[in-house]
Amino acid sequence: MNTPDWELSRREFVVGAAASSVIVATPFLGPAHAAGGTPPHAAVPMMKVTMEVNGSPRSVTLDPRTSLLDTLREHLRLTGTKKGCDHGHCGACTVLVNGTRINACLSLAVMHEGDKVTTVEGIGTPDALHPMQAAFIKHDGFQCGYCTPGQICSAVAVLKEIEKGVPSHVTEDLAAPMRLSNPELRERMSGNICRCGAYSNIAAAITEVAGA
Amino acid sequence: MIPFTYEKADSPAAAVAAVTATPGAKFIAGGTNLLDLMKFQIETPTHLVDIRDLPLTTINDTGDGGLRIGALVTNTELASHPRVKRDYGVLSRAIVAGATGQIRNKASVGGNLLQRNRCPYFYNTDLPCNKRVPGSGCSALGGISRSLAVIGTSESCIAQNPGDMAVALTVLDAMVETIDAAGRTRTIAIADFFRLPGDTPETEFALQPGELITSVTLPPPLGGTHHYHKVRDRASYAFAIVSVAAVLNKDGTGRVAFGSVAPKPWRIKAAEAVLPAGPAAVVSTAFKEAKPREDNAFKILLAERTLALVIAKGSA
Ligand SMILES: Cc1cc2nc3c(=O)[nH]c(=O)nc-3n(C[C@H](O)[C@H](O)[C@H](O)COP(=O)(O)OP(=O)(O)OC[C@H]3O[C@@H](n4cnc5c(N)ncnc54)[C@H](O)[C@@H]3O)c2cc1C
Ligand code: SF4
Ligand code: FES
Ligand code: FES
Numbered sequence: 409m410n411t412p413d414w415e416l417s418r419r420e421f422v423v424g425a426a427a428s429s430v431i432v433a434t435p436f437l438g439p440a441h442a443a444g445g446t447p448p449h450a451a452v453p454m455m456k457v458t459m460e461v462n463g464s465p466r467s468v469t470l471d472p473r474t475s476l477l478d479t480l481r482e483h484l485r486l487t488g489t490k491k492g493c494d495h496g497h498c499g500a501c502t503v504l505v506n507g508t509r510i511n512a513c514l515s516l517a518v519m520h521e522g523d524k525v526t527t528v529e530g531i532g533t534p535d536a537l538h539p540m541q542a543a544f545i546k547h548d549g550f551q552c553g554y555c556t557p558g559q560i561c562s563a564v565a566v567l568k569e570i571e572k573g574v575p576s577h578v579t580e581d582l583a584a585p586m587r588l589s590n591p592e593l594r595e596r597m598s599g600n601i602c603r604c605g606a607y608s609n610i611a612a613a614i615t616e617v618a619g620a
Numbered sequence: 621m622i623p624f625t626y627e628k629a630d631s632p633a634a635a636v637a638a639v640t641a642t643p644g645a646k647f648i649a650g651g652t653n654l655l656d657l658m659k660f661q662i663e664t665p666t667h668l669v670d671i672r673d674l675p676l677t678t679i680n681d682t683g684d685g686g687l688r689i690g691a692l693v694t695n696t697e698l699a700s701h702p703r704v705k706r707d708y709g710v711l712s713r714a715i716v717a718g719a720t721g722q723i724r725n726k727a728s729v730g731g732n733l734l735q736r737n738r739c740p741y742f743y744n745t746d747l748p749c750n751k752r753v754p755g756s757g758c759s760a761l762g763g764i765s766r767s768l769a770v771i772g773t774s775e776s777c778i779a780q781n782p783g784d785m786a787v788a789l790t791v792l793d794a795m796v797e798t799i800d801a802a803g804r805t806r807t808i809a810i811a812d813f814f815r816l817p818g819d820t821p822e823t824e825f826a827l828q829p830g831e832l833i834t835s836v837t838l839p840p841p842l843g844g845t846h847h848y849h850k851v852r853d854r855a856s857y858a859f860a861i862v863s864v865a866a867v868l869n870k871d872g873t874g875r876v877a878f879g880s881v882a883p884k885p886w887r888i889k890a891a892e893a894v895l896p897a898g899p900a901a902v903v904s905t906a907f908k909e910a911k912p913r914e915d916n917a918f919k920i921l922l923a924e925r926t927l928a929l930v931i932a933k934g935s936a
């Protein structure tokens with residue numbers, strides 16, 4: 409390994425470490441950005457956005473910089489959806505937009521005018537759990553629970569993607585009907601990281617709901 | 621993020637006009653690369669033109685038996701299209717080898733082609749990088765270069781093109797269709813779409829400012845067996861260290877391109893021509909001019925072994 413010309417500070421070492429294991433290589437070294445709602449900026453006009461969130465029309469007036477994630481959490485107070493990385497790496501912010509799963513942190517609220525957004529609160533409620541939520545509880549598919557809303561939204565969408573014939577990296581025959589197997593499930597859920605490592609129980613929960 | 625204004629365009633002509641008329645403007649499609657870079661203030665547009673309402677969302681047969689793919693077709697839609705799965709398997713396979721389900725659902729064909737590099741120093745705004753700040757220097761030259769390019773580089777930049785989809789499009793001889801501010805359309809061969817860094821590493825693509833990708837076309841199907849093999853530091857959800865896209869025929873001939881080894885998908889016709897002679901012949905031809913660094917010289921042997929695996933699968 410080459411030794412950098414410049415003196416190696418801890419910070420640079422972190423970059424190097426990221427470089428040597430370039431995975432989703434975006435070391436967290438950019439300028440700081442607000443963790444909460446985006447504060448309005450005088451120079452740009454605020455914009456009104458109307459979306460259907462969990463079945464109800466919601467209108468918010470926002471700085472255009474506001475992510476869909478911050479809109480849900482900080483403006484609509486739907487805090488089920490979590491912020492892990494804010495850069496598309498962890499999946500904690502996974503929501504369904506018009507039935508399709510996306511990372512709410514890598515989307516602007518203003519890009520979702522008229523869209524139907526479903527968060528974990530809209531998947532099911534404590535009194536009327538979605539079968540996926542019930543299965544996560546039954547199989548202990550979590551420990552701290554931080555990744556869980558994203559895991560559940562993703563899992564619900566994965567089953568639909570398989571039905572629709574969306575292939576994955578481990579699909580052997582692209583032409584055959586897609587089936588849920590353990591390797592398929594793990595590959596398709598790989599955008600949802602669980603720091604507690606509850607993966608095997610998450611897999612058991614999804615497998616039960618899929619009836620696979 | 622720095623503040624920006626935002627508008628939605630409703631036609632390709634309106635979109636290019638809006639980006640051309642507003643200094644600091646950029647198109648936004650899925651936003652999965654642009655917003656990531658805007659959060660780090662590596663990209664700093666002051667106006668965004670959202671192109672997702674443009675009628676560029678379909679995949680259609682072309683008269684000659686090929687396909688025309690709208691620039692806004694999502695990566696998931698493209699990988700799942702029955703004709704792509706059947707006739708262009710290398711493309712489906714390359715797409716699903718990249719990113720995650722969530723990102724592929726949002727990412728567009730045009731945005732995927734224009735994704736920027738993943739050099740760790742490009743992402744670190746505290747360190748010099750010629751791509752990010754032209755003329756500031758290249759931190760990777762004296763730094764850690766394990767993931768970076770081994771060929772096609774220059775003294776000003778050694779970053780690799782990290783994309784998966786583009787490697788398959790290169791093997792398939794895809795064409796990129798665009799429209800510019802004056803309303804002129806043109807077609808760029810994928811082989812000419814990515815620029816080598818030379819003295820201007822900040823210019824990565826053969827597009828003019830304000831030029832919009834409208835679609836990508838594929839020539840008629842090639843037949844053969846289709847392969848995309850991606851080697852990475854873990855089994856899923858990571859950028860490639862080396863990848864191989866190949867379309868192989870029964871007689872041992874075929875096409876092959878390598879990903880994550882150069883500033884563009886690396887396809888050398890003279891190397892492809894010696895496919896029947898085996899992976900060592902192909903790789904020694906394709907990488908004859910390589911200038912690897914100590915950290916990433918392993919990529920050349922890895923490319924040979926990955927191609928050997930693909931050829932073994934192709935003849936199984
Ligand atoms: C966590 C993570 C992991 C990833 N892993 C991989 C991986 O393993 N392999 C891989 O290949 N990729 C990977 N990616 C990159 C991903 O493929 C890109 O982010 C995505 O394809 C970009 O598409 P988009 O539509 O979101 O582009 P945007 O972010 O909207 O746009 C990207 C750029 O293209 C421009 N643009 C967009 N559309 C057009 C158009 N039609 N005409 C002209 N200009 C246009 C925009 O102005 C912008 O500059 C990863 C991304 C993330 C966040
Ligand atoms: S290799 Fe290219 S992208 Fe990386 S630091 Fe050098 S100039 Fe920047
Ligand atoms: S917070 Fe969106 S992916 Fe991590
Ligand atoms: S349950 Fe703790 S991160 Fe998954």
